[in-house]
Amino acid sequence: MAKTVNVGLLGTGTVGGGVLMVLDKNKEDIAKRAGCEIVVKKALVRDKKKIAKDVKDFPVIFTDKIEDITDDPEIDIVVELMGREHPAKEYILKALANGKNVVTANKDIIAKYGEELFAEADKKGVDLQFEGAVGGGIPIIRPLKSCLAANKISSIMGIVNGTTNYMLTKMSFEGLSYAQALKEAQEKGYAESDPTADVGGLDAARKIAILASIAFNARISLDDVYVEGIEAIDTCDIVHAADLGYVVKLLGVAKNVPGEGISANVYPVMLPKMHPLASVNDVYNAVFVNGDAVGDAMFLGRGAGRMPTASAVCGDIIDTARNILHDSTGRISCTCYEKKKLCPPSKDMSPCYIRLLAKDRPGVLSAVAAVFGAQQMSLANVVQKNRPTPDTAELVVITNSVSKESLALALQTLKALPVVEKVSSVLRVEDPSLA
């Protein structure tokens, strides 16, 4: 082997430790596949006296000074796995400025500072790779940028948050309540003690922003993504969905709405049972793409965790090493070469499911229907599901395709109606037959 490619690792926690393990365990195969030996020369740790047991015996120089890595001329690739925004962003910028190739799995940074980082990488002609930032171990960034590069993508949607998918699976298959499912996810370590970013959809929003940016070659930032979480989903919504032939999933959905622009949303969606995403369960993630040549394609795998994410990071390291060997770093740079407008809420259409609690008295149904009528929303189905109290009735409404704007206005009016006690939950329905 002619050359060794040296890695400087920033962070030796869950994923960083996994990267050390994978590069060590499979080093012979990796060397043959990459065409060179890949060696982690140095690793940045917060405290040299507190290095994790499963990490400290690797033959790596541990340091607590970033300059030891970014200024080391022998280091070819800086792998950032510290998480959070700061100082990770500054360290990545420093590494790029010093001509290092960078691999990261940090979705926060790519979603928020992608433009600045890619500009620096382009200026220096180095690689900035981030397969691990979306979908854990699932190959999706490189397939989009290479294998599907001849397609015009019309939509990309995915189950990109394992915590919520685990919870919804438990609610679907075992009838657990939302609170029980959350507790179980926390006990298994799938949910943080503060689960807001997962159940509220923010984590999924970061990922769909990244995926949309790549799919549509235009920078979609976190602020461009409309977000609803699964907090309002009740087990009865899942039962109603099943009755109608649907499965409930939290999806990131980005579409190129012809003539209107890009829409990017995270919300709970009822998917037809036969949809490939409908059978993606537990902590599995999957990304579903439609392109004008390929048609539908889906990528499935473990969306998080030490080893799956390490798989993606090490794949990027190997790819970067090949570029180093062939003097072709920067070979695939930022693909956001266009500015595209966002689809206005008045043009972002989807059928909807609305469950509401109303007074059980004559005229309620027509009052509710009138609210939708005022927004030109046509209803596909209105069912009274049950009577939680003698005085109240639970109504489930399925609309045909409606705009996000009309829906918001209708919900606002509904909530103000004296006969409506509560709008319990709202889900989108992914069903062309209702469009």
Add this chain to the structure above:
Amino acid sequence: MAKTVNVGLLGTGTVGGGVLMVLDKNKEDIAKRAGCEIVVKKALVRDKKKIAKDVKDFPVIFTDKIEDITDDPEIDIVVELMGREHPAKEYILKALANGKNVVTANKDIIAKYGEELFAEADKKGVDLQFEGAVGGGIPIIRPLKSCLAANKISSIMGIVNGTTNYMLTKMSFEGLSYAQALKEAQEKGYAESDPTADVGGLDAARKIAILASIAFNARISLDDVYVEGIEAIDTCDIVHAADLGYVVKLLGVAKNVPGEGISANVYPVMLPKMHPLASVNDVYNAVFVNGDAVGDAMFLGRGAGRMPTASAVCGDIIDTARNILHDSTGRISCTCYEKKKLCPPSKDMSPCYIRLLAKDRPGVLSAVAAVFGAQQMSLANVVQKNRPTPDTAELVVITNSVSKESLALALQTLKALPVVEKVSSVLRVEDPSLA
């Protein structure tokens, strides 16, 4: 744009025409993504007077002489989409020898002559890409060679033949007989008038040979693949499978059997309903991979057809163009860097389902059980399903994990038993609980 990359197209049939269309329709995006304009300069046709209507108006120089393309110094990439082995193989070799990069979707050639072709490509330092040869539009070759390159793959299996998947889906969902399903597949153009290569498993065998070669970094040839088709599958097998919680699929299955070598098989398999491959229906294909870091991952899409295959071919063209621009062709060469032995049939294990027709008389069950016992095969389940005639009984036997060798011997003995009228069908069962 600094440079134009010129393509010479061999074949303007289904896929070749699709490539012309995709490169034309999306040319602006493709130029931005590739970093250069991609132009089909010349196309080889059999007869210049008989160029297909949807092809003849493209601004391409049509020729019937291969040298016009392989000897043209302006042509950077030769794209072979003629199909069959000859003269496609000779043309590819000629192109490589002349220093051209080659993209092909020809699974026959890659499966049979891969070694020779890659040796020539390596010698010349050019690309030889073939994403379209397996799984149509599904990105699988590049994800295996790059994204998952840090993994030791333990198994790769897939639904890699759309014709048989369409037939089995129709038999499952609509209760069609084998003959009806085949007829419908032929009417829809999914099956050839001579469907042998599809229903007999040969087409799937070529693809699993290619996938196994990449997954295990060792050349697995078509002759190394054990093949059974779906000709013997009856609708009742699918019903029995459903009763047991399984779905019937024709799978290509390649495994790295620890200590024994690589096993590569194509056969009908009963998959648990919850397995991600179980819900891949109609003409969709999917490849399911297990790696030591990534865990399980699956890639799904349209496994054949003009535009999906053109998507894969154009993705390869774009990737090659990027290599040309960065002077890094040959960046990822043949990855079969090892010789691995094949797993002997005596060590290639799997649970099995066997349906047989026997005389309905006392002692038959014990005679049948004795045959399995003589091969040390333990039975998980024996059920009498029905009595097609007053004198005969249909038995369904589910075994625990047995070797291919033992199974073959047991079947041979069974068929010779006077009380056994017919061994109607044999399927493998992918179920760890029976291992």
